[in-house]
Amino acid sequence: MNPIFKKAFLPLIILILSFNFNSFADNSNNFSVEYPQIIIAKVSHTIKIKANADLLNQIKTDSSHILINGINMPYEIEESDLIVNYKFRHKEIVKIQIGELIQSTEINPIPLWLSIFPPLIAILMALSFKEVFSALFVGLFSGTLIIYSYKGSSIFIAFFKAIFAISDTYIINSVNDSxxxxxxxxxxxxxxxxxxxxxxxxxxxxxxxxxxxxxxxxxxxxxxxxxxxxxxxxxxxxxxxxxxxxxxxxxxxxxxxxxxxxxxxxxxxxxxxxxxxxxxxxxxxxxxxxxxxxxxxxxxxxxxxxxxxxxxxxxxxxxxxxxxxxxxxxxxxxxxxxxxxxxxxxxxxxxxxxxxxxxxxxxxxxxxxxxxxxxxxxxxxxxxxxxxxxxxxxxxxxxxxxxxxxxxxxxxxxxxxxxxxxxxxxxxxxxxxxxxxxxxxxxxxxxxxxxxxxxxxxxxxxxxxxxxxxxxxxxxxxxxxxxxxxxxxxxxxxxxxxxxxxxxxxxxxxxxxxxxxxxxxxxxxxxxxxxxxxxxxxxxxxxxxxxxxxxxxxxxxxxxxxxxxxxxxxxxxxxxxxxxxxxxxxxxxxxxxxxxxxxxxxxxxxxxxxxxxxxxxxxxxxxxxxxxxxxxxxxxxxxxxxxx
Incomplete structure (x- = not known):
C-alpha cells in the first residue's frame, strides 16, 4: 500500500467505519424510529420513536403533534421513547413528522390473509398424511418462509433463513421458557x-x-x-x-x-x-x-x-x-x-x-x-x-x-x-x-x-x-x-x-x-x-x-x-x-x-x-x-x- 495513502486516508477510513450512524441520525433529525421486526397489514403495531433530550423536552412543553403520512397520531411517552400505535395497510412509504423534522421509510407489511397458511398447511398435511410431526414442521417452515420473504430477502435466501429461524429462533425460544x-x-x-x-x-x-x-x-x-x-x-x-x-x-x-x-x-x-x-x-x-x-x-x-x-x-x-x-x-x-x-x-x-x-x-x-x-x-x-x-x-x-x-x-x-x-x-x-x-x-x-x-x-x-x-x-x-x-x-x-x-x-x-x-x-x-x-x-x-x-x-x-x-x-x-x-x-x-x-x-x-x-x-x-x-x-x- 502506498505510504501516502496509509498516512492520509487510512485514519479517515477507520474514523468512518467506527462512526455511529444511528447517533448521526439522532443528532441531525433529533429522533430515530424503531419499527417492529415483523409487520402485518391491517393490524395495529407499536412504533417506538427515540427522541433526544431537546426534542423530548420540546414535545413535553408545547405538546407537538406526531404525524404519520399526514395523520395526527396519539402517542404516549415512556422514558425517552414516544410510543405510537399504527396500522400498516399495504406497501408504502411511511413518513413520520414531528414539527419540521421528517423521516421516511419504505415498509412492506405481510398481508394478513397469509397468516392463516402455517396452521392451515399443518392441518391439511395432518389430514392428508395422517402424521402430526411432519405437519407441524411444515406449518412452522411455511410461517418462517413467509416472514423472511417479506423482509426483503430473495426466495433462495429466505429459504435458508427460514430453516435457521426454525432452530435458533422458534424452537429454541419454545423451550427457553421456565x-x-x-x-x-x-x-x-x-x-x-x-x-x-x-x-x-x-x-x-x-x-x-x-x-x-x-x-x-x-x-x-x-x-x-x-x-x-x-x-x-x-x-x-x-x-x-x-x-x-x-x-x-x-x-x-x-x-x-x-x-x-x-x-x-x-x-x-x-x-x-x-x-x-x-x-x-x-x-x-x-x-x-x-x-x-x-x-x-x-x-x-x-x-x-x-x-x-x-x-x-x-x-x-x-x-x-x-x-x-x-x-x-x-x-x-x-x-x-x-x-x-x-x-x-x-x-x-x-x-x-x-x-x-x-x-x-x-x-x-x-x-x-x-x-x-x-x-x-x-x-x-x-x-x-x-x-x-x-x-x-x-x-x-x-x-x-x-x-x-x-x-x-x-x-x-x-x-x-x-x-x-x-x-x-x-x-x-x-x-x-x-x-x-x-x-x-x-x-x-x-x-x-x-x-x-x-x-x-x-x-x-x-x-x-x-x-x-x-x-x-x-x-x-x-x-x-x-x-x-x-x-x-x-x-x-x-x-x-x-x-x-x-x-x-x-x-x-x-x-x-x-x-x-x-x-x-x-x-x-x-x-x-x-x-x-x-x-x-x-x-x-x-x-x-x-x-x-x-x-x-x-x-x-x-x-x-x-x-x-x-x-x-x-x-x-x-x-x-x-x-x-x-x-x-x-x-x-x-x-x-x-x-x-x-x-x-x-x-x-x-x-x-x-x-x-x-x-x-x-x-x-x-x-x-x-x-x-x-x-x-x-x-x-x-x-x-x-x-x-
Missing amino acids: GHISIIVFSMLIGSMVTLISKNGGMQGIVNILSRYANTAKSGQLVTWFLGVLIFFDDYANTLVVGNTMRPVTDRLKVSREKLAYIVDSTAAPVASVAMITTWIGIELSYIQSATVQIGVTESPYNIFLNSLPSRFYPFFTLAFMLFLIYKGKDFGPMLKAEKLARQNHLTKQDPNIQKPNGDNELEMAANVTPRWYNAGIPILIVILGTLGGLLYTGWDAAMWADTSLGFSKKLANVIGASDSYQALLWSSLSAVLAAVALSIGQRILSLQETTESLLTGFKTMLTAILILVLAWALADITKDLHTADFISNALISINVAPQILPALTFILSALIAFSTGSSWGTMAILYPLILPASWYLSHSAGMSDEASMNIFYIVVSAILAGSVLGDHCSPISDTTILSSLASSCNHIEHVRTQLPYALTVGSISIFIGLIPAAYGVSYWIIFPVGLISLYSIVHFFGKKVEE
Missing part, C-alpha cells in the same frame, strides 16, 4: 412413575383386588369401568393395564372383546382429560398459556383449566353412558350383536394385521414379582395430595383467607388461581418418583439398575409427546407473530358467527381433525393457539363483557379437548384405539365399528344439550341432569337386553 421446561420435566417424571409402578407390581396389585368382585358379566364390566376410572393419570397406562388384566376375567364371564375394548378405550382419554393430575395436564396448561399470552388474559392457566371442567361434556357423558349400558344390561347397534355372540362363547380375535408397537412391554410387571397394591397406591396418593398441597402453599394468602365476606369455594378458587401450578406439579411428581424408587429398591423388588432402566424407559415413553409439544409451541409463536388469531376473528366477524355457536363448531372441527390424524394432542396443538384467541376477540366484537367473553373462552377450551377425544375414539388410526384393540385382543376394525355409534351418540348429546345451551348461559345444574336423562333414555328405549 413454564415449558417445567411441563417437559413433569411429563417425564409422570411417565417414569407410571412405568416404575407397573414394573414393581403395584398396578397389578390394584387390579387383583378389584377383579375379585367380578362374578357376572355386569359386575365384570363394572369393575373394568371402575378400574379405568381409577387409573386416571395416563391414558396409555390405563389402556394397557386394564385391557391386559381384565381380558381373562371378562372372557370367563362371556363379555365380548368388543365391549371390553370399548370400556377400556372410553375410560382412557376421557378420564385423563378431566382429572386434575395426569400426563395431559401439563400439555393442556401450556396450550392455554400460549393463548392467554396472545390476548393478555392474566388468569392463571390452572384456574382456566378448573373453570373449563364443567363444560367438558363429552368425557363426562361418555363415562355416564357406559354406566347406563352396564347397569341396564343393554346394548344397540353392532355392539349388541357382538355381546350376544360372546354369551354364546363366540369371541372375536385380535386382528393379525395390527402389529404390536415396539416397546409395548414397558408397562408389564417384572418377572417373579409379587403384586402389592400399595406400591402403586402410595406414589399415586403422593402425586394427588402433593399437587393439592403445592397449589395451596404457593397460592396461600392469609389476608384473603381471613376475609369473612368470601365463601369457602371462592377463597379456594382464589388460592388455586394465584398458585404456581408448575411448581406444585414438579414437587409432587418428583416426590412420587422417589417414593416409587424407595418402594421398589427397599423391598428388593427391583435392583438399582432395573429401577434406573425403568425410569429411563418411562422418560422415553414421553418423548413423542414432548416432540409434539416443542413443535406446537414453535408453531404457536409463529401464529402469534403473524397475528393469525386476528385473521380468524375478523373472518368469523365478517360472516356473523355468533360467539355462542363457536364452541359447537370448534368441537366438530376438533373431532374431524383428530379422526383424520389419530392424535388428540396433535389436534390440540394445532387448534388451541388459533381458536382460543379468536373466541376472545369474536366475543368482544359482539359487544360481550369480559366476564361473558371469558365464559365462552372456558367452553371453547373444553370444546377443543373434548372434540379431540371424540375424534380419537372414532379414528381407526388412533394410538389409544389401536392399543385398546391390542390390550383386549379384539379385532381392531370390529372395535372401531362397534364403538363408533356409541361415540357419535354421546357426541351429539354433548353438542345439542351441552355446548350450545352452556354458551347461551344455561346453568350446568340444568344441562347435566337433562343430558344424563337423555342418555339414559337412549339406552332404555333403543337398547336391547343381553342375557347373562
Whole structure:
C-alpha cells in the first residue's frame, strides 16, 4: 500500500467505519424510529420513536403533534421513547413528522390473509398424511418462509433463513421458557412413575383386588369401568393395564372383546382429560398459556383449566353412558350383536394385521414379582395430595383467607388461581418418583439398575409427546407473530358467527381433525393457539363483557379437548384405539365399528344439550341432569337386553 495513502486516508477510513450512524441520525433529525421486526397489514403495531433530550423536552412543553403520512397520531411517552400505535395497510412509504423534522421509510407489511397458511398447511398435511410431526414442521417452515420473504430477502435466501429461524429462533425460544421446561420435566417424571409402578407390581396389585368382585358379566364390566376410572393419570397406562388384566376375567364371564375394548378405550382419554393430575395436564396448561399470552388474559392457566371442567361434556357423558349400558344390561347397534355372540362363547380375535408397537412391554410387571397394591397406591396418593398441597402453599394468602365476606369455594378458587401450578406439579411428581424408587429398591423388588432402566424407559415413553409439544409451541409463536388469531376473528366477524355457536363448531372441527390424524394432542396443538384467541376477540366484537367473553373462552377450551377425544375414539388410526384393540385382543376394525355409534351418540348429546345451551348461559345444574336423562333414555328405549 502506498505510504501516502496509509498516512492520509487510512485514519479517515477507520474514523468512518467506527462512526455511529444511528447517533448521526439522532443528532441531525433529533429522533430515530424503531419499527417492529415483523409487520402485518391491517393490524395495529407499536412504533417506538427515540427522541433526544431537546426534542423530548420540546414535545413535553408545547405538546407537538406526531404525524404519520399526514395523520395526527396519539402517542404516549415512556422514558425517552414516544410510543405510537399504527396500522400498516399495504406497501408504502411511511413518513413520520414531528414539527419540521421528517423521516421516511419504505415498509412492506405481510398481508394478513397469509397468516392463516402455517396452521392451515399443518392441518391439511395432518389430514392428508395422517402424521402430526411432519405437519407441524411444515406449518412452522411455511410461517418462517413467509416472514423472511417479506423482509426483503430473495426466495433462495429466505429459504435458508427460514430453516435457521426454525432452530435458533422458534424452537429454541419454545423451550427457553421456565413454564415449558417445567411441563417437559413433569411429563417425564409422570411417565417414569407410571412405568416404575407397573414394573414393581403395584398396578397389578390394584387390579387383583378389584377383579375379585367380578362374578357376572355386569359386575365384570363394572369393575373394568371402575378400574379405568381409577387409573386416571395416563391414558396409555390405563389402556394397557386394564385391557391386559381384565381380558381373562371378562372372557370367563362371556363379555365380548368388543365391549371390553370399548370400556377400556372410553375410560382412557376421557378420564385423563378431566382429572386434575395426569400426563395431559401439563400439555393442556401450556396450550392455554400460549393463548392467554396472545390476548393478555392474566388468569392463571390452572384456574382456566378448573373453570373449563364443567363444560367438558363429552368425557363426562361418555363415562355416564357406559354406566347406563352396564347397569341396564343393554346394548344397540353392532355392539349388541357382538355381546350376544360372546354369551354364546363366540369371541372375536385380535386382528393379525395390527402389529404390536415396539416397546409395548414397558408397562408389564417384572418377572417373579409379587403384586402389592400399595406400591402403586402410595406414589399415586403422593402425586394427588402433593399437587393439592403445592397449589395451596404457593397460592396461600392469609389476608384473603381471613376475609369473612368470601365463601369457602371462592377463597379456594382464589388460592388455586394465584398458585404456581408448575411448581406444585414438579414437587409432587418428583416426590412420587422417589417414593416409587424407595418402594421398589427397599423391598428388593427391583435392583438399582432395573429401577434406573425403568425410569429411563418411562422418560422415553414421553418423548413423542414432548416432540409434539416443542413443535406446537414453535408453531404457536409463529401464529402469534403473524397475528393469525386476528385473521380468524375478523373472518368469523365478517360472516356473523355468533360467539355462542363457536364452541359447537370448534368441537366438530376438533373431532374431524383428530379422526383424520389419530392424535388428540396433535389436534390440540394445532387448534388451541388459533381458536382460543379468536373466541376472545369474536366475543368482544359482539359487544360481550369480559366476564361473558371469558365464559365462552372456558367452553371453547373444553370444546377443543373434548372434540379431540371424540375424534380419537372414532379414528381407526388412533394410538389409544389401536392399543385398546391390542390390550383386549379384539379385532381392531370390529372395535372401531362397534364403538363408533356409541361415540357419535354421546357426541351429539354433548353438542345439542351441552355446548350450545352452556354458551347461551344455561346453568350446568340444568344441562347435566337433562343430558344424563337423555342418555339414559337412549339406552332404555333403543337398547336391547343381553342375557347373562
